[in-house]
């Protein structure tokens with residue numbers, strides 16, 4: 001049984017790289033289980049002390065698969081578990097190229113905040129603010145430095161716990 005579980009979804013591979021960078025950073029001192037959302041079931045949460053969940057932002061929220069997974073987790077399951085949420089998203093520069101998109105983003109935001117709300121509703125205790133990591137365009141690659149930023153962010157979770 002691993003103390004830390006990272007669950008992620010990824011379409012073009014960028015969120016997978018961010019999740020993997022987090023796992024490498026944590027593995028120095030912790031036992032980490034990292035799983036694509038399709039390969040995780042509620043029983044994988046048994047014994048987990050810290051749960052980190054991430055998704056690409058797709059139409060201002062998480063992917064359908066990640067959303068569905070969180071919806072089938074029974075209420076209260078995350079009681080006593082530290083939780084943190086992240087997403088990948090377009091750069092502010094790319095968003096601002098399209099005025100309509102910029103307005104929609106202003107109103108509807110990104111996936112990480114919504115994932116965090118779901119985790120808290122399930123009983124989780126948020127230990128750091130949700131975080132977004134930037135991709136170039138739609139398919140990436142990740143903006144330079146984002147893998148290192150992901151590693152730094154995830155270590156804050158453990159240090160705040």
Ligand SMILES: Cc1cc2nc3c(=O)[nH]c(=O)nc-3n(C[C@H](O)[C@H](O)[C@H](O)COP(=O)(O)O)c2cc1C
Pocket residue numbers: 009010011012013014015016055056057058059060061088089090091110135137138139140
């Ligand atoms: C259908 C679709 C919808 C998207 N919606 C958003 C969005 O609402 N906000 C945003 O910042 N990026 C959006 N993006 C860009 C994705 O966030 C980007 O493709 C993703 O971060 C890449 O991660 P992945 O490689 O793990 O799939 C969208 C991309 C696609 C293809």
